[in-house]
Amino acid sequence: MNNTFNINRFGKVLKHDGLNFFPNMGLALAILWAIPVIFYLFVSLMPGHETHVFDAYSRIDTIDLILKITIIIAPARLYKYCNDQRQGISYAMLPASTFEKFLSMVIYCVIVTPIVYIAGALAIDSILALYNGPYEGFAVPIYFDKHAQLSYIVDEHNMAGVFDDSWTVFLNSLSPTFMSFLGMFGMLMLSSIFMFGNMIFKKHKTPKMIGILILLSIIFMILVINYVAHYETIFSNWNRETATDILERLIYITINVAFYLEIIVSALLLWGVYRKIKTQKY
């Protein structure tokens, strides 16, 4: 018998975790699906205002925001007890390898939960778009079209006069495939952060992890502000063309660094999750 991975046994682990999916996550998903619908209906029906219409792009932004919330809460809802001294015993004693349990956890937190949320959110969106209500246009055709979404951002900012032509050219030069991967790895990193938090904290897992992220963000922002203030005199001497050119390069480098950082951070945190499952004491 292979003690690391066996496809039949892994199937059983997937089924075991799958049977726990809706009992643990169902109510949360229902609430998260309902939030934007209630919000849009509430805003559109508010008295004293003109009829609000929400286009597909803004609805996609909302769906993406709630998708992030779904990913954040999923590990603590699906695998809340796996490191609990008492309730985690049945998880630890389940006759499957650490790798199979870990893989199943990753699949449910990183793949299944987002897919179920997006499928439900888009289905609800499509149904509501059929009616003559506040929903304008279908979100489904453009949800997976990153190029269309980027063009929409560029057009919006052009209209607002934020970008000049060079910015438009720059933003259009960004590969939609690369941007899709950047977004996907961003989601993976987000999920792995909260999966790791779920394994290291016993109680208030999600709020504690959010607290840590806020703390890290504050530290990072202080460092960036100090850095910018330090080089302010240099920036002020640049002409507009040089500044645009350097900022474009900076954005390009930042996006690339972010991409590799997302991969490295995700890999390290997922390794941490694996180690915690393997070595957790009860």
Add this chain to the structure above:
Amino acid sequence: MIKINNLDFAYKNTQVFKHISLEFKKGNIYGLLGENGVGKTTLLKLICGLQKPQHGSVTVDGHIPSMRQPQFLQNVYFLPEEVITEDTTPEKFVQKIGVFYPRYDFALFNQLMKELEVDLAKKFNELSHGQKKKALLACALSLQTDYLFLDEPTNGLDIPSKALFRKVISQYCSDATTVIISTHQVKDVENLIDPIVILDKDDVLLNASFAEITDKIYFEYGPERLQNAYYTEMLPGGYINVMPNTEHLESNVNIEALFNAVMKNKETIKNLMK
């Protein structure tokens, strides 16, 4: 076979075991006895792989439990003292976990649920504490693992349920199954367990079968206290005296008296049983 060799274990600053060595042979129903806090649950957790020894080794049929390999896990089941259950019926619960155990028998589960008088249709959270324990016991026995570890299984059971517990354990555990029952309620497991392991702080005071015990210790029921007894206790109608069996007389083990005798004469009985 479970082999514990030179085991050291401590929780932060509290030493639980210090250089203990112990063996559990296959096919027996062991009673793991000891005062509160001596490490009965910890020992079961070490054998199950829920804790890792700081020094020494624990092996179960050659497997290192702390590695939690599927081949090991599919042959053991641990029923903790505190029953924490999911929001589901025992039937769905056992079907969910049963697929992982090669000898799992759903028909046996149903039979055990009937014998233990647990309502099949009710969810765990609709059952009383005792009913939950019985349902989980039915689950545990239906998995038919080689090793079954029960931590204080009779806590919370009413008197008829305790009798049912003894009945199903003796009836449905095969000759190949090793059961370790950790308890401090020795009366509940009387006539069920053999051999007995008595733990003390940092130490194992006794690990012997009833035959080995009665070979060296004599349980005398009489009208008076005997001077050379390890332990004497007043019973209705007389006394029980736990004494050295110098004349190789036959007697029946009284677990409670034995436990008290061992606790009062730790070194003497430990050396006697070596």
